Amino acid sequence: MKSTIKRRITAGVAVTVAGLLGLTACGGDAGANDEFRIVGFAVPEAANKNIEKEFVKTDAGDGFKVKGSYGASGDQSRAVEKGLKADYVHFSVVSDVTRLVDAGLVAEDWDQGDNKGVVSRSVVVLGVRDGNPKNIKTWDDLVKPGVEIVTPNPASSGAARWNALAAYGQAIKGGASEKEAGAYVDKFFKNVVALPGSGRDATQAFLGGTGDVLMAYENEAILAAQNGEGFEYIIPETTLLIENPGAILKDANPVAEDWLEFVLSDEGQKQFALTGFRPIRDDVDFGGTVEGAADPSNPFPVVPNLLTVADDFGDWDALSTTFFDPENGLVTKSIAKAGLGE
CATH class of the missing domain: 3.40.190.10 (Periplasmic binding protein-like II)
Known part of the structure; x- marks a missing residue:
């Protein structure tokens, strides 16, 4: 039996499932009692958790404590728009971030870096x-x-x-x-x-x-x-x-800047690769092998005709x-x- 769509399709949808995380602390590096809230779409939860394990080993991540929730990207974006607190959002599509830009929650220049706002592919x-x-x-x-x-x-x-x-x-x-x-x-x-x-x-x-x-x-x-x-x-x-965006909220815990920098670093992109995502740069060294891929030794084969938005x-x-x-x-x-x- 065919499923029924439970929600109206809205025009501003863009990429990704999302995890929600709220903010309880302010100041520089995350302290032992600080919470860092990630709102993300469901698919990258494992990758983000692996990145967190590596981030806490850095000075910026000392005492880093994540509270996260993951689900459908559009639903998560709308929840943040309506008041669900987050420091960092990782969505499936760009339009789920621009919804938060329009709501005044994310800066308009969130996608102006070299990565154009993309954190996973x-x-x-x-x-x-x-x-x-x-x-x-x-x-x-x-x-x-x-x-x-x-x-x-x-x-x-x-x-x-x-x-x-x-x-x-x-x-x-x-x-x-x-x-x-x-x-x-x-x-x-x-x-x-x-x-x-x-x-x-x-x-x-x-x-x-x-x-x-x-x-x-x-x-x-x-x-x-x-x-x-x-x-x-x-x-x-x-x-x-597929290009998934990540963005920091305007009132985020200051550690969010360090987190995003780490996500985009070679180590962060390595963790994405090891859980099956294609790194956003071709020069990321993830060891060349990814378990679970159709061919672990060639996990991300070249696509002859790769479309982009x-x-x-x-x-x-x-x-x-x-x-x-x-x-x-x-x-x-x-x-x-x-x-x-x-």
């Missing part, structure tokens, strides 16, 4: 059952009769938005017109049998036996294998680069309206046609 992959019984190899295979897809809910999940954009973008890259690409997205959602609230919830649904194909982050597939719940995954020849969609403000407007968005309409809407 991945790519959209296709998770399949052991042995790939449906012989899923390409995007065209996803829209064949009888193929059941699990993907998160775009109303709450940034991961869902990356997946939908990848589905549309690969069609355009393959020579389809905008009309034909829209028709592909219609077929895609007609094969969707579950729309869980977050990328992590989608993974759990798939691991529980729902569907033939899981639309997922590459790192989510790798982490599942590291946790003994691995599944095969395919990196399509054409897929989308900047090169293929413009920016999040524009694409949020085009694809996810609650009334006229292309994806919104596809979901409704498939009988997945309210």
Whole structure:
């Protein structure tokens, strides 16, 4: 039975599931009783915890004490907007940060650094059952009769938005017109049998036996294998680069600056890589091997046709309206046609 979208899709959605952390202290380095609150989307929780273990070994991290909560990116962003306290946010999509900029909670120049606000990266992959019984190899295979897809809910999940954009973008890259690409997205959602609230919830649904194909982050597939719940995954020849933003709140604990600097450092990016994320720089040394990857010795293979938001969609403000407007968005309409809407 097809899941029902529980929330309206809002136009300002951008990347990521999110963890929430509040602030109780002020002053320089975190003291023994200080709390540092991270609000993040669900998928990078393990990576952030590993980064924390390394950060506390530094002078800036001495006494560092994290209080975190992770969930669907859009839900987490809206919660912070409504008053949930956070020092640092790590979301799936940029629009979930810009919502907080518009609310006066994050500085307008949050994305002006060399990293353009991005703290973690991945790519959209296709998770399949052991042995790939449906012989899923390409995007065209996803829209064949009888193929059941699990993907998160775009109303709450940034991961869902990356997946939908990848589905549309690969069609355009393959020579389809905008009309034909829209028709592909219609077929895609007609094969969707579950729309869980977050990328992590989608993974759990798939691991529980729902569907033939899981639309997922590459790192989510790798982490599942590291946790003994691995599944095969395919990196399509054409897929989308996922870029997850991180930002500091205006009234954050001062240690937030040191935390973000560490997240972007070689050590921070190494911890992301070891949990399956692609480092944001090519020169990060993570040892060359990542357990749980399809090929641990070549965990992040080059994608022949790697789409990006900047090169293929413009920016999040524009694409949020085009694809996810609650009334006229292309994806919104596809979901409704498939009988997945309210």
